[in-house]
Amino acid sequence: MQLMPLLERLFPLGHSILRRDDVFSGSARTAAGEVTLIGTANRREVGIDDALQLAAAVLASTREHPQRPILMLVDTAGQRLSRRDELLGINAYFAHLARTLELARRRGARLVTLVYGEAVSGGFLSFGLMADQIYALAGAQIRVMDLRAMARVTKQPLDKLEALSRSSPVFAPGVDNYVRMGAVESVWQDDLAAALLAALARPAEGDRRRERGAERGGRTLACDVAAAVRAGEA
Incomplete structure (x- = not known):
C-alpha cells in the first residue's frame, strides 16, 4: 500500500507530515488523541541522514509531548549500503x-510499529523493531x-x-512466520483506524515476544532458555 492512502485509512480525523525524500515525520489525530508519526516510504534504504532525521523527530516529540x-x-x-x-559509522x-x-x-510514550510495505535488515532493526507492539498489513x-545472505554468514x-525454512519460521521470511515467532502481534485488515485505536488502548505488558512465540509454536526454546538463564541454570 502507498503511504498517502494508508494515512487516510489510519487517520480519518486528519494528519500532517513533513516529508524529505522518502523519510517523514509529523502528527495525526485519532479518537484517543494525537500521535506522533515517523517512518519511511517507497522501500527507502535507511542511511545516516535518515537515522538523524528520524531521531530528531523522536526527540522533539519526547521533549514537547513526552507521553504522546x-x-x-x-x-x-x-540499510543503505554506501x-x-x-x-561515517552507520551502526x-x-x-x-x-x-x-x-x-x-522511558518517558511514557507507547511505541507502535506498522509494517505496510517491506521491513528488511538494518533498516527495520534501527527503528521499527524497537516498538512495544509490531503489526503488519x-x-x-x-x-x-x-x-x-544467511548461507554466506553461517557457512551453511x-x-x-531452504529446507529448514519450510519447517521452521525462524529461518523463513514473511509476515505469517513473524506472527508465529511472536515478533509481529497480528495482521491488520479492513478498518485500520479501529485496529490502531485497539493497539493504543492495550495495556503495556513489557516484551512478551518469547512467550508469544512459544504459545504460537514459532520459537519453541527461547522462553525456556531465558527462564533457565534467569534461574542460574545455564
Missing part, C-alpha cells in the same frame, strides 16, 4: 536512533536476513537453509 504515542510506519529495503555511510547512527526511542519509552514483507548450504 509514537507510530512508526515501515517500508524499507534495509561507502560514505559505512565510513552508531542506528544506535543513536534506537536510544532516542528507548528514551521516549496482510501484503507486507518482513525478513531480517535473506536466506542467501543454501539448500539446507
Whole structure:
C-alpha cells in the first residue's frame, strides 16, 4: 500500500507530515488523541541522514509531548549500503536512533510499529523493531536476513537453509512466520483506524515476544532458555 492512502485509512480525523525524500515525520489525530508519526516510504534504504532525521523527530516529540504515542510506519529495503555511510559509522547512527526511542519509552510514550510495505535488515532493526507492539498489513514483507545472505554468514548450504525454512519460521521470511515467532502481534485488515485505536488502548505488558512465540509454536526454546538463564541454570 502507498503511504498517502494508508494515512487516510489510519487517520480519518486528519494528519500532517513533513516529508524529505522518502523519510517523514509529523502528527495525526485519532479518537484517543494525537500521535506522533515517523517512518519511511517507497522501500527507502535507511542511511545516516535518515537515522538523524528520524531521531530528531523522536526527540522533539519526547521533549514537547513526552507521553504522546509514537507510530512508526515501515517500508524499507534495509540499510543503505554506501561507502560514505559505512565510513561515517552507520551502526552508531542506528544506535543513536534506537536510544532516542528507548528514551521516549522511558518517558511514557507507547511505541507502535506498522509494517505496510517491506521491513528488511538494518533498516527495520534501527527503528521499527524497537516498538512495544509490531503489526503488519496482510501484503507486507518482513525478513531480517535473506536466506542467501544467511548461507554466506553461517557457512551453511543454501539448500539446507531452504529446507529448514519450510519447517521452521525462524529461518523463513514473511509476515505469517513473524506472527508465529511472536515478533509481529497480528495482521491488520479492513478498518485500520479501529485496529490502531485497539493497539493504543492495550495495556503495556513489557516484551512478551518469547512467550508469544512459544504459545504460537514459532520459537519453541527461547522462553525456556531465558527462564533457565534467569534461574542460574545455564
